[in-house]
Amino acid sequence: MALLVAPLVLFILIVFLGPVLRFLWLSVDNSDVAGNLGRTFAALEGWQASSGLPDEAVFQALIADLADARQKGRDGVLAQLINQRKVGARFLVIKTAKDAADGKFATPPLREAVLAQHAGWGDVSLWTEIRRASGGLTDYYLLNSIDLRRGAAGEIAPAPADRAIFLDALVRTIWISFVVTLLCALLSVPLAQAIVSAPPPWSRVMFALVIFPLWTSLLVRTVIWIIVLQKNGPVNNALLFTGLIDQPLSLIYTRFSLYVAMVQVLLPMMVLSLVSVMRRVPASYMKAALSLGAPWTTAWRRVQLPLIMPGFLSGSAIVFVFALGYYITPTLVGGPGDQMISSYIAFYTNTTLNWGLAAALSVQLLLILIASAVLFWSARAVISRPRQAA
Amino acid sequence: MRNLWVSTSAAALLVVAATAVQADDAITVVGWGGNWDKAYKTGVWDKYTEQTGKKIVMEEWDGALAKVRAQVQSGSITWDLVSPEAPAVEIGCAEGLFVPLPEEVTGDPAKYLPGTIHECGVASDTWATILAYNADAIKGEGPKSWADYWNVEKFPGKRGMLAQAQYTIENAMMADGVPPSQVYEELRKPGGIDRAFAMLDKIKPHVVWWTTSTQAMQNLASGEVVMTDQYNARVTNDVVNEKKNYAIVWEAGFFYGTDMWAVVKGSPNEKEALELLTWFSIPENQAGFSKLYAYGTGRIEAADYIPEDWKKNLPTSPDHVKHGAVYDTAFWVENKEALEERFKAWQAQ
Numbered sequence: 001m002a003l004l005v006a007p008l009v010l011f012i013l014i015v016f017l018g019p020v021l022r023f024l025w026l027s028v029d030n031s032d033v034a035g036n037l038g039r040t041f042a043a044l045e046g047w048q049a050s051s052g053l054p055d056e057a058v059f060q061a062l063i064a065d066l067a068d069a070r071q072k073g074r075d076g077v078l079a080q081l082i083n084q085r086k087v088g089a090r091f092l093v094i095k096t097a098k099d100a101a102d103g104k105f106a107t108p109p110l111r112e113a114v115l116a117q118h119a120g121w122g123d124v125s126l127w128t129e130i131r132r133a134s135g136g137l138t139d140y141y142l143l144n145s146i147d148l149r150r151g152a153a154g155e156i157a158p159a160p161a162d163r164a165i166f167l168d169a170l171v172r173t174i175w176i177s178f179v180v181t182l183l184c185a186l187l188s189v190p191l192a193q194a195i196v197s198a199p200p201p202w203s204r205v206m207f208a209l210v211i212f213p214l215w216t217s218l219l220v221r222t223v224i225w226i227i228v229l230q231k232n233g234p235v236n237n238a239l240l241f242t243g244l245i246d247q248p249l250s251l252i253y254t255r256f257s258l259y260v261a262m263v264q265v266l267l268p269m270m271v272l273s274l275v276s277v278m279r280r281v282p283a284s285y286m287k288a289a290l291s292l293g294a295p296w297t298t299a300w301r302r303v304q305l306p307l308i309m310p311g312f313l314s315g316s317a318i319v320f321v322f323a324l325g326y327y328i329t330p331t332l333v334g335g336p337g338d339q340m341i342s343s344y345i346a347f348y349t350n351t352t353l354n355w356g357l358a359a360a361l362s363v364q365l366l367l368i369l370i371a372s373a374v375l376f377w378s379a380r381a382v383i384s385r386p387r388q389a390a
Numbered sequence: 391m392r393n394l395w396v397s398t399s400a401a402a403l404l405v406v407a408a409t410a411v412q413a414d415d416a417i418t419v420v421g422w423g424g425n426w427d428k429a430y431k432t433g434v435w436d437k438y439t440e441q442t443g444k445k446i447v448m449e450e451w452d453g454a455l456a457k458v459r460a461q462v463q464s465g466s467i468t469w470d471l472v473s474p475e476a477p478a479v480e481i482g483c484a485e486g487l488f489v490p491l492p493e494e495v496t497g498d499p500a501k502y503l504p505g506t507i508h509e510c511g512v513a514s515d516t517w518a519t520i521l522a523y524n525a526d527a528i529k530g531e532g533p534k535s536w537a538d539y540w541n542v543e544k545f546p547g548k549r550g551m552l553a554q555a556q557y558t559i560e561n562a563m564m565a566d567g568v569p570p571s572q573v574y575e576e577l578r579k580p581g582g583i584d585r586a587f588a589m590l591d592k593i594k595p596h597v598v599w600w601t602t603s604t605q606a607m608q609n610l611a612s613g614e615v616v617m618t619d620q621y622n623a624r625v626t627n628d629v630v631n632e633k634k635n636y637a638i639v640w641e642a643g644f645f646y647g648t649d650m651w652a653v654v655k656g657s658p659n660e661k662e663a664l665e666l667l668t669w670f671s672i673p674e675n676q677a678g679f680s681k682l683y684a685y686g687t688g689r690i691e692a693a694d695y696i697p698e699d700w701k702k703n704l705p706t707s708p709d710h711v712k713h714g715a716v717y718d719t720a721f722w723v724e725n726k727e728a729l730e731e732r733f734k735a736w737q738a739q
Contacts, residue, residue: 076485094481094484095484098484098486223399230612231613352731
C-alpha cells in the first residue's frame, strides 16, 4: 500500500510542495546580499551612522567583495537588491564592481580613490541600508508586507501612509471573498433545490447548464462581462431603453462588476456541493414537517437547512478559498481600489521583480488559507456533533 | 533568485537541444514575437539571407535580462542577437553581458536619433506612447495637448490610462505644461515626482485603467473612454486594418523608447552577428521593418526609404519627432521599482 502511494507523495513533494516552499523561503532569504558582501558586513560590525562614513577597512572589504561578485556574475543581482532598499544605487554598485574586478583599486588606501571615482559611496544613508541588510535571514520583506519597516535605529515603525497598502489589501481580499461566498450561497439554494426537485430529464438539463460554464475558460467568462457591462453594452442599453436611467451607468471596472464576475465564475462550485448533499435528503422529511403543522419557513429552517448544512460549508469553503486567490478577474473587471492580494503578488513577481516581497505576501495568503480551512473544519465538526450524539 | 536559475537553465538546456539540430552557422536572433517578428523576417532578415546566403534563426522572448544573464554565466550561450529595451541594454552593458559595438558596425552615432544608439546596442525599433482619441466620440475639434486630456470640462468622458508609472508620469508632467524635452529635468528636481503625482490626482476619478493594449483599444472602440494613451503602432493598426476613426495627437507631445539589437558576449556567432549589425546599420536595410510596422528606425536617413504616405504613422518621421523626446533610460533604470511601487499604492488609495 505504502509503495502504491509513494509515487503520488513523491510527485506532490517534487512538483508542488518543494517549489512552493522554496518560493516562500524567498520572503526571509537574504543570501544573495549576505553571501556576496560577507567581508563588508564583517568590517561594518560596530559601525554606526552617527560616526560618519566607514573607514578604510570597510572600503577594502567592499572592493574585494564586489570584485568577487563581478567574477561570479552576481553583481547585477546584488545591485538590484541594494537598489530596492536605496533607490539610485544600482549603477553605483555595478560600475564599482566592474572597476574593482578590473583591478582599478589595487593599491591601498582605497577609501579616497573609491570616493573620488564613485561619489555615491559617500552617502551615509546608503551604508545604513547596507548595514541593515546584513545577516543570512531578513525580516525586511515580511515587515513590508504588513506595512511596517525598520526605522533609523532598527526599531519597527509603521510605513508612511502613502505606502501602507497591504493591510488594506488584505482586509479587502477577505471581505470580497466573504461577500462572494455569501452571494453564491444565497443564489445557489433555490437553484440547487430546483435541480433536485425537478423531474429527471429537466434535472439533468439544469445540472448540465450549471456544469457547462466550467468548461469555458476563466478568461472568457471574465472578459465577457466587460462587453455586457460596458457603457454601450446590452445592460446599459436596456436600462436606457426602458427609461429607468437617462445616462449610461459606469458598471464595469467597479466593485459591482467584480462581484458579478466572481459570483458567476464561482457559483457552479457551490451549486455542485449543495446538489450532492440535497440529493441525499429524502423529500419526505420536509413533507413530514409540513404535515405536522410547521409553516414552510420553519420546516425549511429546522429540517432542511441543518441537513444540507455540510454541503453549504464545503461549498463555502471551496468558493471562499478560490476567491481569496483571484487576481485575473479583479485585474480585468475591477477598479484599482478592488485589487486583491494576489494581484500584488503578480505585480511584485512580474513587474518589479521584488520576489522577496511577493513571497512575503504569499506567506500571508497561505496563513489566511490555513486559518479559513481550520475555521470551516471546526464549523463542520460543531454542526455534525449533535447528530452523532443523537 | 536561485529558482529563476533553475528554470532558466532548464530552459537554456531545451534551447540547446532545439538549436543543436539547426545549422550551427545560422545566427540566432531573439525578438518580441508575433507581428513584430513577422515584420522583421519579411522586411529585414529574409533580405539579408538573400543577399549574403547567411541563415538566420528566429526565437522570441519577453525581454527579461535574467535569461541572457543565465546563458552568459552558464557558458552555454545560444542567442547571438537579442532585442532588449533600452534600460535593459544599459544594465546588461554595465554588467558585461553585451559586446560593445565599434563605430565600424554602427556607423557614425551622430546619424542616429537621440537615444537610439548605445555603447552596446542599436535601435531595432522606436516606438512611441501617444495620445489618441476616438473621432466618432469627440466630434468637431479634438484634443490638442495633454492639458486637453486632463481637461474633462472641455472634453467630457473617461480617459484610458496605462496602469503603471513608467510612460504615465511623463504624460502628467506634459499636462502640467512641461515640454517633453524638460520633463526629466523637472522630475529629477526635489518635489518633481510629487508634482507628477499631484497632476495624476486630478485626473484619477476620470480614468479607466488598462494593462494590455487590446483592453485599451476595446475601451476606446466601445466608447467607455473617449481618449487614451497608447503605443502608436497599435492605433495605426486599428485605423489601417479595421478602418477605425481614431486620431493620434502627435503635437500633444510624446515620448519614444527603443528596443535595441545587442550582441550577447561570448555567443558562438559573435562575428557573424556583428556583420549582420553592420549590414543592418545601412539606412535602407533598417527601413525594411518600419515599412511594415508603424515603429520607427534609429538612423535618421532610414526615413528616406519609407513611402511618404506611411511615414506619417511613424514616431521618427521628421514631422512628428520634433514634438517628441526620448525616454530617459538612466532615470528609469534607477527609479523604476520605487516609482512603480509608489504608483501601485497611489492607485489603490
